[in-house]
Amino acid sequence: MEYGHGALIEQVAALGTAAVAFSGGADSTLMLALLRKHLGREQVIAFTAVTPYMMRQEIGDAVALADKLDVRHELVEMTMPEGMDVNPTDRCYRCKRAMYRQLMQSAAEYGFSTLIDGSNRDDADEQRPGLRALRELGIRSPFIELGIDKAAVRQLAREMDLPTWYKPTNACxxxxxxxxxxxxxxxxxxxxxxxxxxxxxxxxxxxxxxxxxxxxxxxxxxxxxxxxxxxxxxxxxxxxxxxxxxxxxxxxxxxxxxxx
The missing domain is CATH 3.30.300 (GMP Synthetase; Chain A, domain 3)
Incomplete structure (x- = not known):
């Protein structure tokens, strides 16, 4: 496979241990599956943020997927970030910054120092204020680092027989x-x-x-x-x-x- 598949495996294996910000979408599911495969069960944990403005079905899907992948999984309840009740233009930045700070704290409580995000290169090419929050917090996004786009994510997910390979992109x-x-x-x-x-x-x-x-x-x-x-x-x-x-x-x- 193209798109730096070998480099991706090398980078994943080099992590040693990792916590994953897991939404249950195509990107984070592939990332979690790769980490589980190459690091082992005890070296990986998934955290799903539960916000007041996400679809309940997405939470259920994430729980079922983590169970299917045999990965430790924790739900992290979040309150409404300040100012979000008026749907501000910088909502993604506010949300991601609050969310990932809380996920980082949860990861640390479980003994994981590295939190991984599944954003891909297409996300970096678009107007995504949330990515700025991730960069400020030092969250790693291996797919972006290696130039892996959504098409490559779907291709590899299909090769690995992941049920999310063609899952539509969702948003809050x-x-x-x-x-x-x-x-x-x-x-x-x-x-x-x-x-x-x-x-x-x-x-x-x-x-x-x-x-x-x-x-x-x-x-x-x-x-x-x-x-x-x-x-x-x-x-x-x-x-x-x-x-x-x-x-x-x-x-x-x-x-x-x-x-x-």
Whole structure:
């Protein structure tokens, strides 16, 4: 395999011991699997931050994956960082800085001095304020260090038969709300329930963007026609969660579409 596969294994093996910031996504799952394979069970531990604005399903997925990989796993409860209740433009920086400081503390309590992050080169190429927080805290991101992008992550994850190799990229629920908009926990719950409803219907890459009483649905472009066919039951289902208006974004799924 290309993309520095050999160098990646060498770097992983050289760590000796490592704690992993584990979200259960494609990147962190591959990182955790590699560490478990090349360092052994007792030399690795996974920590999953549990925030008020993450999807509950993601927590369950992370627990199940860590069990499947036979890795020690701890959930780390977090409170809302200061100022996050208005969804500020620097939310990712605030969140990541608070989150990783807490994860570093938890890792140290378990005797691990190195905390590893699964961010890849594509993340470094994009506007990711959260990465600045990681660099300030000295968190290592081997995929970025070795120039490994998302395509390479998915390729290697598939070769290792990891169930997350094609898992859609996820982000916290605050990305479904505009910047500088005060939100409530009930609102976040409505968004999560609406997305879960669509996922249960078989839609894959899904976002429900919240504009007050209006839900703007984004699905993979290949599923837009199906969404129109399902319009009746989708509208009825989404309105059950408290939205008054339901629309489809004709552009389809777009990561970061609320950033503008």
């Amino acid at each position: 629920l605050l990305t479904r709300i505009g910047f500088n908009v005060r939100f409530t926990m009930d609102q976040l719950q409505r968004i999560e329930e609406a997305e879960r409803f669509l996922l249960d219907l078989g839609y894959t890459w899904v976002r429900v963007r919240c504009h007050g009483e209006l839900a703007r649905i984004e699905v993979a472009p290949v599923q837009r026609e199906r969404l129109l066919t399902d319009a009746g039951r989708v509208i009825e289902g989404i309105q059950r969660f408290g939205f008054r208006y339901v629309t489809m974004d004709l552009a389809g799924y777009q990561a970061g579409s609320m950033n503008d």
